Amino acid sequence: MITISMSEARQSLRTVLDQAQSQPVTITRRSAPDMVLLSAADYAVLQQARFELAMQKMRGNDTNQAVYKALADK
Numbered sequence: 001m002i003t004i005s006m007s008e009a010r011q012s013l014r015t016v017l018d019q020a021q022s023q024p025v026t027i028t029r030r031s032a033p034d035m036v037l038l039s040a041a042d043y044a045v046l047q048q049a050r051f052e053l054a055m056q057k058m059r060g061n062d063t064n065q066a067v068y069k070a071l072a073d074k
Helices: 006-011 013-020 040-059 062-073
Strands: 002-005 025-029 032-037
Touching: 002 006, 006 013, 006 025, 013 025, 013 032
Parallel strands: 002 025
Antiparallel strands: 025 032
């Protein structure tokens, strides 16, 4: 992962965007991590993983299991 300051990111935005296509770029503000820049593809993978984790948690809940069964029986 690449780490750069906000000032550096502003000065070389095109380069930072190119770098983010291959790996996350951490942008710091006042020497502390402030945000991470990801490619759209990496973000989509992250969102899919969050969705799948949420679905696993829902499936593990007995109340939700009853709802799923009722919907499946319709």
